[in-house]
Amino acid sequence: MVNEFRIKQEICETGRRVYERGFVAANDGNISYRIGENQVLCSPTLVSKGFMKPDDICLVDMTGRQLAGRRKRTSEVLLHLEIYKRAPEIKAVVHCHPPHATAFSVAGEEIPTCVLPEFEVFLGPVPTATYETPGAQGFADTVTPHIGRSKIVVLKNHGTVAWADTLERALWWTEILDAYCRILLIAKQVGRVERLPTPKVQELLDLKNRFGITDDPRSLQSADLCVNTEWGRGFAQPDCGCGLPAAAQASAASGEVPADGDEIERIVQAITDRIMAAMR
Ligand SMILES: [Zn+2]
Incomplete structure (x- = not known):
């Protein structure tokens, strides 16, 4: 049995952390948790994610219709619902605008890989979804091709959306991605970006397999080991x-x-x- 109040508290706590990390400005971002087959708790619209109270959290059904809550539900709930419909094991979705990861999509650059070991093991290649005006089903559809192949996606010229079985993990994927992008951007200012040698990347993928992390597309197919190897060239x-x-x-x-x-x-x-x- 799901403790609804406890989940509402967790959504507020996740919002506070997302806001304090600078991943959202003003009323940006939205957070949700699926509590039943046809019930999802989500953050309200026009409220700062840093200062939500359990009473602010809305309840919607899987079509986005509001079932309960004194505030209006987030306008981007269809994005969340699309993920829950496609992957029933997913319970939590966090959408925000982390600046370093978002900057890559604004610049039209895929997130490079093969640079830091932890990033390779926990995330690996992070796809960028095509741009669409936020809010409608067309926007939600841009993430569909990536569900089941990744746990976080960069939304072109917009932000990120991460999903997991818990809110804590969905937030982790966001934090890992943005910290990684920040290091890449700083490194490029210091000098050039040096990649890990290919055999060492292969070792990390083997490690990942041993940990039972099987969602890396590089371990399933003959995909390129390193993404966007051109990035950083200007400083090399x-x-x-x-x-x-x-x-x-x-x-x-x-x-x-x-x-x-x-x-x-x-x-x-x-x-x-x-x-x-x-x-x-
Ligand atoms: Zn947004």
Whole structure:
């Protein structure tokens, strides 16, 4: 027998953690838990997920019709219901907008793999769902191809949605993904992103199999071991010996414009110095 009040408390606690981690702003995000065949508890719309009380939590049926609750249910409940319909073993869904993971989809980059061991073992390749306007069934349908093949998906130009048998685990997948993306972005600023050697990635996949984690597509088919191996290339250029700062060499090689104003100033100065030297 499900303790409904206890689950409502857990939804509030998950909301508080999602908010404190900066995975949602203002009233963003939504959280749900399936308590019965045709009953799902979910967060309300237009309420900060950081400050929900058990009394704020809504009850809906599997069509999204509200059965109970003083507040209006989340407008993105169809996304949650789609996951529950496709995978009856799933009990909890967390949707939020973690900035580092979301940034990859905004930039049109798949999340690279083969960099950190824990990420490979607990998550592995994380797919990106195609973009659709949030709220309607068409939006919910964008995750359908990924249910059963992943436990977290990046929603293109939007955020993430994670699912599990408990709220705690759905939150873990979100935290692991965003922490990983944050390290990738910092690493790219420090220098280049170095990948794990292929045999060592294979060792991690073997370890994963031994742990009984069987949802990694790489262990089921002859899929590529590493995703988005091109990412980070701009910072891995060899020294051209032309006297420009390393980041300027990378920018010139990739055709990118460096974002930092000081860096632009240094590049202009380096070029000016060289022209002046040549004129002398
Ligand atoms: Zn959203």
